[in-house]
Amino acid sequence: MSSALPPNSTIGILGGGQLGRMLSIAAAQLGFDVCIFTDEPDSPAARVSAKTFVASYHDRAALADFARRVAVVTTEFENVPAETAETLIDAGARVAPNPKALAVAQDRFDEKSFFNTLGIATPPFASIASQADLDAAIATISAPAILKTRRLGYDGRGQIRIKTLDEARGAFAKLGAPGILEGFCAFEREVSIIAARSTNGDVAFYDLCENVHAGGILSRTTLPAQVNADTETRARDAARRVLEALNYIGVLTIEFFVMPNAALVANEMAPRVHNSGHWTIEGALTSQFEQHIRAVAGWPLGPTTRIADIEMLNLIGGDADDWPTLAADPAAHLHLYGKRDARSGRKMGHVTKLVRP
Ligand code: AMP
Numbered sequence: 001m002s003s004a005l006p007p008n009s010t011i012g013i014l015g016g017g018q019l020g021r022m023l024s025i026a027a028a029q030l031g032f033d034v035c036i037f038t039d040e041p042d043s044p045a046a047r048v049s050a051k052t053f054v055a056s057y058h059d060r061a062a063l064a065d066f067a068r069r070v071a072v073v074t075t076e077f078e079n080v081p082a083e084t085a086e087t088l089i090d091a092g093a094r095v096a097p098n099p100k101a102l103a104v105a106q107d108r109f110d111e112k113s114f115f116n117t118l119g120i121a122t123p124p125f126a127s128i129a130s131q132a133d134l135d136a137a138i139a140t141i142s143a144p145a146i147l148k149t150r151r152l153g154y155d156g157r158g159q160i161r162i163k164t165l166d167e168a169r170g171a172f173a174k175l176g177a178p179g180i181l182e183g184f185c186a187f188e189r190e191v192s193i194i195a196a197r198s199t200n201g202d203v204a205f206y207d208l209c210e211n212v213h214a215g216g217i218l219s220r221t222t223l224p225a226q227v228n229a230d231t232e233t234r235a236r237d238a239a240r241r242v243l244e245a246l247n248y249i250g251v252l253t254i255e256f257f258v259m260p261n262a263a264l265v266a267n268e269m270a271p272r273v274h275n276s277g278h279w280t281i282e283g284a285l286t287s288q289f290e291q292h293i294r295a296v297a298g299w300p301l302g303p304t305t306r307i308a309d310i311e312m313l314n315l316i317g318g319d320a321d322d323w324p325t326l327a328a329d330p331a332a333h334l335h336l337y338g339k340r341d342a343r344s345g346r347k348m349g350h351v352t353k354l355v356r357p
Pocket of ligand 1: 123146153157159182183184185186187190213216217267268
């Protein structure tokens with residue numbers, strides 16, 4: 001990308017969920033308009049954006065029209081079909097992050113292989129296309145392990161923990177091919193690093209986030225993470241390698257397991273803003289959402305300094321029904337995503353609490 005987009009330019013976002021909504025709010029603050037492209041009518045992001053296309057991600061005519069109306073296209077989810085990104089580029093759109101970054105993050109096997117090529121440790125893993133692959137992988141990786149779908153898994157969906165070969169075969173029958181078998185990591189804690197890279201190659205990092213998941217879904221993020229400075233340096237170093245190898249523009253997140261010997265083991269990356277970075281709205285000088293918009297618009301990155309100790313709690317399913325109590329708590333910054341229906345396991349909002357030292 002050559003020059004900085006001036007205010008009043010239109011930024012296109014693929015996806016209409018809460019990440020798109022918070023990106024859109026941040027873009028508006030910098031004087032941009034946002035145009036959302038989503039296949040979901042009445043989406044959380046559409047309701048705070050200047051314009052929305054509701055169409056299939058395979059609708060070439062709608063994508064070409066969208067591409068003509070926006071100065072740059074970014075995304076709030078990694079599972080953008082490869083064909084969608086190609087259609088947008090063919091129609092002349094600038095797409096950031098680039099399609100290679102999206103492709104790597106879409107496939108758990110490719111993602112872990114990519115980490116390994118950069119010298120970033122992962123759990124032991126094997127691609128599973130057949131029961132013979134599964135039997136061989138169990139023999140080398142050994143149980144306990146986790147069988148996951150290679151593609152389209154999120155928030156703990158598309159994965160089954162297994163303790164025996166029989167359980168592994170049952171899990172494979174349920175999930176189907178292509179899969180990935182991963183050794184189970186008895187980690188001490190989970191952390192994530194949120195990093196950003198600008199069009200001129202500057203890189204910025206937020207402080208390491210410590211995350212607790214329940215049923216595969218993020219439930220709580222706290223800062224500072226209870227790790228030593230060296231662990232934080234290694235996480236930053238890994239993120240820098242990933243950003244540079246992909247010639248990445250925008251915010252990127254990597255989730256790690258911290259092992260009892262302090263080793264960092266990469267679980268996955270998200271080529272986008274991330275739930276574990278929601279605290280940055282109130283807790284950092286520049287939010288991850290503003291940072292992403294700055295990067296894809298070719299603007300300089302903002303300062304990432306954290307201003308307080310943090311606790312961020314996700315409001316999942318019926319948790320958001322408690323909004324009157326949360327709204328009355330002066331310590332709680334309440335965010336609700338405007339989703340119409342609170343299905344169980346659905347992220348409905350979050351609360352950030354700042355403890356100033
Ligand atoms: P994922 O969808 O891969 O991010 O997994 C969701 C959550 O499941 C992670 O945040 C971990 O808590 C747990 N998990 C996933 N993979 C592993 C693994 N190989 N070993 C231990 N726990 C895991």
